């Protein structure tokens with residue numbers, strides 16, 4: 001596994017893009033709307049990993065609820081895996097609670113699965129695997 005990206009919940013992606021551009025010295029290389037999660041995302045390269053900014057497009061989205069409860073900030077850590085089905089099976093057997101039973105299509109051409117923070121020391125963990133077509 002490697003840290004593929006760190007997801008940060010923001011109220012406004014455009015404002016956050018400017019701030020992270022100042023912080024990192026380079027702008028986002030990609031912006032993508034993910035309808036299934038009701039979010040706008042933008043991605044920044046940081047060395048071998050990435051920062052994903054997440055802005056809600058609906059008041060019912062997971063990101064809107066997160067910000068309402070905790071405010072802006074680190075939302076999840078994503079680990080890249082070679083075989084997401086095998087990792088999901090392995091982690092399920094280790095007692096982690098998976099938030100989706102089958103991988104979902106996420107941003108950035110990835111299959112993703114989330115692990116409930118209550119079974120991971122309060123950290124929302126995303127497993128992701130690049131979709132090869």
Ligand code: ZN
Nearest residue numbers: 007052078126
């Ligand atoms: Zn993510």
